[in-house]
Amino acid sequence: KGHFIATLIHRLENETGTQFGFSLGMLGDQTRQRYENDYRTPLIRNKELLQPTPSATIDASVKSPMIFRLTMHAGRSAINISFFDSAGEDMKSLDAMSSEARYICSAAGIIFLLDPLQIDAVRQKLPPARLPLRDIAGEPVYIVERLRELFERQRGLAATKKIKTPVAFVLSKVDTLFPIIDRASALRGTGGHFGVFKLTDAESVNTEVQNYLDSWMGGGFSNRVRSGFAQYKFFGVSSLGRQPDGRGQLESVSPIRVEDPFLWLMHLLGQVKASK
Numbered sequence: 332k333g334h335f336i337a338t339l340i341h342r343l344e345n346e347t348g349t350q351f352g353f354s355l356g357m358l359g360d361q362t363r364q365r366y367e368n369d370y371r372t373p374l375i376r377n378k379e380l381l382q383p384t385p386s387a388t389i390d391a392s393v394k395s396p397m398i399f400r401l402t403m404h405a406g407r408s409a410i411n412i413s414f415f416d417s418a419g420e421d422m423k424s425l426d427a428m429s430s431e432a433r434y435i436c437s438a439a440g441i442i443f444l445l446d447p448l449q450i451d452a453v454r455q456k457l458p459p460a461r462l463p464l465r466d467i468a469g470e471p472v473y474i475v476e477r478l479r480e481l482f483e484r485q486r487g488l489a490a491t492k493k494i495k496t497p498v499a500f501v502l503s504k505v506d507t508l509f510p511i512i513d514r515a516s517a518l519r520g521t522g523g524h525f526g527v528f529k530l531t532d533a534e535s536v537n538t539e540v541q542n543y544l545d546s547w548m549g550g551g552f553s554n555r556v557r558s559g560f561a562q563y564k565f566f567g568v569s570s571l572g573r574q575p576d577g578r579g580q581l582e583s584v585s586p587i588r589v590e591d592p593f594l595w596l597m598h599l600l601g602q603v604k605a606s607k
Contacts, residue, residue, distance in 0.1 A: 332444055333381040334570035335503065336416055337370035338586040339593060340399070347590045350525045351603060352405060358398040366397055378581040396434075401602075408602065435478070436485040440596035441498045443478070445471040445544075447508055452547040456511045461574070472552050479559045493561040497599050499592035500556060502540050506569040506587065512543065518567040522591050528598045528605040533564060533591065540565035562599070566592045 343355045357363045373379045396413035403409070415434060435441060447453045449470055454462055467473075482488045502508075505518045512518060517539055522532045544565070545553055556563055572585030597603040 332416055333370065333383070334374065335442075335444060335501075335568065335589060336397075336414055337366075337374045337381065338570045338584060339589045340366065340414075341371070341375055342586060342590045343399075343401070343593070347594075351594075352526070353401050353403045356400050356402070358400050358411065361395065362397045362399070374581075375584060378584060380575055380579040380581070403602070410602065433481070433485055436482055436496075438496060439600060441478075441496055442592050442596070443475070443498055443500050444503045445500060447502055447504055447547075450547050453508070453511070457507065461507065472548065472555065475552070475555055475559070479555075493559060495561050497562040497596060498560050499595055500540075500563060500565050501592050502544070502565070502567040504569060505567045506571065506573055518588070520587075522588055524591065524594055526604075528594045528603050530605050530607050533566075533595060536567060536588075536591070537565045540567050564592075564595055566595070568592070 340355070343353075348354055357366060370381065374381055396415050399412045399414070401410050401412055415438075448457075448463055449466060454465070479494065482494050483490065488494065502518075505512075509519065517532070517536050522536070523529060524532070541553055566588065568589045568591065569587040570589055571581060572587055573582065575581050594603050598605045
């Protein structure tokens, strides 16, 4: 998640901001220091892998959001955006989510990263040397279920009601999947959202990612999403664009489609134009 946030913010500050006519600035010294020290300097400048986000029970500072102001050049609007980077440990139990990540229920939009390397069918197709340790508690389907239960606990959401907050379900690390996905896959290139969010491209990616997830996990995951969420879309991104060497060093940082889920949420909030 840290790599995704770092490269997303960098893209919004630079290429994506230029294409869509907005600027992204930081609000407050706490945000500037945290983003500079924990994200930009190690990854963007030094091209080193980031350390995992510590649990909020260990480092209370992760409970504080990084706050940015997005200002449209045309003068239409200026909005504040709060990024929360939750530790994986804080998503592995409902009690932890209820105490350390309850702010999720107040979000205007959620970007939910799905780790494909925790899916059994994917792990069986890739070289073992490239795989992280198996973490049953971090399996995507379980975290989705906990997210649903969190809304029921915090907001009193009835079991028959769907979560109305728009959710982007994002398949991360797609560069690691290149050996097992189609050579013509839309996930291998950019979305081409130059100034407008292209709905046809987003729908193409949505269908492709959902088909991959269904083939790897069966239809149960999609069924849970369909029955529990009113507004959602599937995306695929690579925060780094390539794998690091054995020392954790990157030749370059070349993110793929990291801005797509954010632009979709901004479109739903009326801040980004869309086109078919």
